[in-house]
Structure formats: structure tokens, C-alpha cells
Amino acid sequence: MFIIHQLPRLQFLHIPISPLTTRKPKKLYLITSTLLSNPTPVSIPISEPGPASNSVTVTTSLSHFSTSSSQSPPQENIQLSLEKLFVPPETEVSSSENGVLSARILRGSNIVLSKYAGGGAEVVNAEFVKSSVTTEDCPSDGLPEFALVGRSNVGKSSLLNSLVRRKRLALTSKKPGKTQCINHFRINDSWYLVDLPGYGYAAALHEVRIDWDKFTKDYFLNRPTLVSVFLLVDASIPAKKIDLEYASWLGQNQIPMTLIFTKCDKRKKRKNGGKRPEENVQDFQELIRDFFQTAPPWIMTSSVTNQGRDEILLHMSQLRNYWLKH
């Protein structure tokens, strides 16, 4: 149970499933999230016909720092079917005799936790190392790295600062001459967060954009220490074509990708029929479904409330620890 005590917030899912061979009425189960301060698995089956078989409703809290249940904020439900979960390698979503599936899922995400989660998840120190203009220029010490990429204004700098708990570290990447570079930040002297240039900036010169495209794609394809790309998508607005294209390119080139949905605190419905973050997140999944063989991992975040911060770090730890072992 070492991992459990290390982890900030988990959902325990106990998902009753029907044997594949039977045609029982479809059921929807409500699974409430639990905090680690109260690690008892909770499962509340609702015996009503539902829209999808073997589906679960994962309760996603949008601002959930408080570990005191009396101060729990309002919660939003996201419905996930089992095949939409991200199950890391060497991870069992175990099924008991009475047909109950058991998994530990990161809150506000579709990510099942593996035995690799936990070690070194906390950021103890972070330092800017260098800006590179080509993949070959990047640090050559062989440490594993995660690349953050997204449309300009998606909230990449804010997220980076929130991850490392430093207000202005990401400003380094915004200094003149560095916005179009691959910027490496070393974390705990053992891994890198890599800030890549934002894309889709309307005012950027056409040539600059093409150049950037070439060099970023070269980095994705030829950087052996790249563990996963973290593609940031603004959840407060409907999916943008350029984000879908980006996700599609990563999928087609089999670059490991985690989707980070940003600005999930922006909850007001817009007058022009705008959707809530949960709906935009669901829509985005649907739109990219065909680009991936299995559902990519995703996490809902907010740099204003710090939602998702610890979850991202924990997910990074499980990817990194697995990568180091193989």
C-alpha cells in the first residue's frame, strides 16, 4: 500500500460487469470519487437502464483541493465506458468472481494507476537548463523527458509554473529568442519538462510556422528520451481544427500522447451555446477516436485552482518509472 499513501487523490472504482455472453439489461453505475484521507472504496450501483453497457460514471470534481468532505465543491459527472480508460502496461484491472472490476483511477481523468506510480512524483527542484534549436542540440544526458505543447494561449506557461510551483519559471521560455526553441527544465535532477513553442499563433509569419512545424516534428520523431508528449487543449472552448490535426498527427506517428485539458475552471455557459468543460472534453475524445488504437490518457486541469496538478505529476511518474525499467 506504499503507493496509496503517496498519492494525493484517487478514485477507487469497483465496476460491476456482466459476463460478455449474457444479454442483461444495460446498467449504469455511479462511482463516487474518494480522497486518500478516506481510502475506503465506494461503489454505488444504480439499477437503472443506461445508455451504454459496462459503463461507469466517474465523478469528477472540478476544484478539489480540500480533503475535508464538508467543504466539497459541487461535482460534475463524466461517463466513461471501460474501453475509454487508459490502462498502463503491466497493469491489471482485476475482475473478481462476482463480476466486479477493480481499478484505481486518477481523479478527473481516464487514467488507471499502475504499480509504477509514485516514486519521485513530487517536484523538489526545477531549473532551466537550455534552449535548443535542433533535436541534436538538446541535452544528451539520457534523462527521460515530457514535452508540453499546445496552441498559443492554451495555458502552457501557467501549467508549467503550476507543476513546478514556481510563479515565473516558464517566463524563461517566453524571453525573446526562446519562444521558438525547445526549452529544457530539469526536475529533481532526474528528468526533464520540455517546453515547446506554441502553435497556431495567427500573427506568426508563414515561414516561421513551417519552420517550427518541421523542427518540432523532427524532435517528436527523433528524440529517444521522449517518454510522452503532453498535448494541451483548452477545455473552455469547442475543439479547434488545429488541435485535432495535431492529435491526429501524433496518433498516426505513434508518438505517446497524454491530453491535458486546460482552463477547466471556466464554467460559465457562453451565450452563443458554448459547452461546459466536461462536454468539450467528451467531444474532443469522440473527434480523435479514430486516430488511436486505444484511448489515450487525459486529465482535466486548471492552473487557477491547481486542479490536475498532482494527477499530472503522478501520471508522469508512472510513465517515467516504467520507461526507466524497460
Ligand code: GDP
Ligand atoms: P501560453 O501562451 O500557452 O503559455 O498561455 P499562458 O499560460 O500565458 O495563459 C494564457 C492566458 O490564459 C492567460 O491570460 C492566463 O491567465 C490564462 N489561463 C491560463 N491557464 C488558465 C486556467 O487554468 N484557467 C483560466 N481561467 N485561465 C487560464
